Amino acid sequence: MKLTFLGTSAGQPTSRRNVTAQALLFDDGRMWLIDCGEATQHRVREAGLRAIRCDRILITHLHGDHCWGLPGMLMAIAIAGRTEPVQLAGPRGLARLLDGAFAPSATELPYDLQVHELDGEARGEPLPPLTTSPDSWRARPFSIRHRVPCVAWLCEEPPRPGRLRPERALALGLSDRRDFGRLQRGETVILPDGRVIRPDQVLDPPPASRRILVCGDTEDADAIIPHAQGVDLVVREATYPADQEEKARQWGHSTSAMTGTFAAALHARRLIITHFGGRHGDGPGPEQLRSEAAAACPGIPVEAAEDLGTFTIT
Ligand SMILES: [Zn+2]
Numbered sequence: 001m002k003l004t005f006l007g008t009s010a011g012q013p014t015s016r017r018n019v020t021a022q023a024l025l026f027d028d029g030r031m032w033l034i035d036c037g038e039a040t041q042h043r044v045r046e047a048g049l050r051a052i053r054c055d056r057i058l059i060t061h062l063h064g065d066h067c068w069g070l071p072g073m074l075m076a077i078a079i080a081g082r083t084e085p086v087q088l089a090g091p092r093g094l095a096r097l098l099d100g101a102f103a104p105s106a107t108e109l110p111y112d113l114q115v116h117e118l119d120g121e122a123r124g125e126p127l128p129p130l131t132t133s134p135d136s137w138r139a140r141p142f143s144i145r146h147r148v149p150c151v152a153w154l155c156e157e158p159p160r161p162g163r164l165r166p167e168r169a170l171a172l173g174l175s176d177r178r179d180f181g182r183l184q185r186g187e188t189v190i191l192p193d194g195r196v197i198r199p200d201q202v203l204d205p206p207p208a209s210r211r212i213l214v215c216g217d218t219e220d221a222d223a224i225i226p227h228a229q230g231v232d233l234v235v236r237e238a239t240y241p242a243d244q245e246e247k248a249r250q251w252g253h254s255t256s257a258m259t260g261t262f263a264a265a266l267h268a269r270r271l272i273i274t275h276f277g278g279r280h281g282d283g284p285g286p287e288q289l290r291s292e293a294a295a296a297c298p299g300i301p302v303e304a305a306e307d308l309g310t311f312t313i314t
Contacts, residue, residue: 002025004309037067070088088116125140126140164204234272261296271297286304
């Protein structure tokens with residue numbers, strides 16, 4: 001599983017960075033987008049990703065630099081030939097935003113766009129499972145504080161079975177390979193002599209499910225802390241340097257130090273900061289912001305996102 005940054009600039013693009021979007025890439029080739037700033041379809045193409053494989057688009061908030069690429073991206077998915085449904089979720093207003101683009105241009109999508117608008121406080125209630133891959137990862141929104149309704153998306157892997165140990169199965173008298181498959185799927189097996197073999201007798205304990213937290217713009221995401229302890233990867237903006245907290249809060253944003261402190265409170269395994277420069281001026285470079293964030297979360301690896309930068313989550 002991989003996370004590719006398609007845009008890492010704040011407010012407006014620069015010559016090197018586009019506005020915000022990320023792609024979560026699953027091992028089976030399916031893709032989710034998290035945010036969809038203007039020209040995300042260009043970055044999807046540059047990254048060599050296949051729009052037709054996009055199952056779900058999760059929007060953090062409706063500021064333009066996080067969602068104004070939606071009409072173009074949805075059309076790119078259509079032109080790529082998709083006919084399976086696409087799930088789109090984000091704060092209330094999403095449907096109106098799209099209608100404003102699609103109605104005057106008489107645009108009809110050739111697939112079922114299932115729009116889920118979040119109303120009121122989001123407390124982690126998972127989105128309905130995807131009809132295209134019902135056993136896929138879950139997406140859970142949590143409200144965080146910004147100037148408009150905004151969420152962080154917690155993406156969670158479903159429980160995985162432990163590895164089957166053939167030597168244990170053979171020692172218990174199992175010889176039919178089809179029984180191995182049943183046990184791997186969590187079913188019990190009854191042997192000809194009447195003994196019942198349970199999966200936990202032949203499987204390793206299930207591996208921990210992976211979790212990725214991608215926050216929208218925010219000055220305060222602390223409400224998530226109890227729900228995402230030990231998360232494998234957290235992505236959060238670090239728009240301002242550590243010494244500009246007052247200015248950051250005035251605009252509903254984070255400093256590098258605020259984001260590092262958040263990662264420490266989560267006991268996250270890894271932090272990636274993003275949302276640099278752009279409309280917020282030249283300011284310090286991402287490397288300075290990275291080192292300031294790292295100083296606030298000792299022991300947690302911290303990286304600064306680059307456009308088309310890809311991170312593997314094992
Ligand atoms: Zn914003």
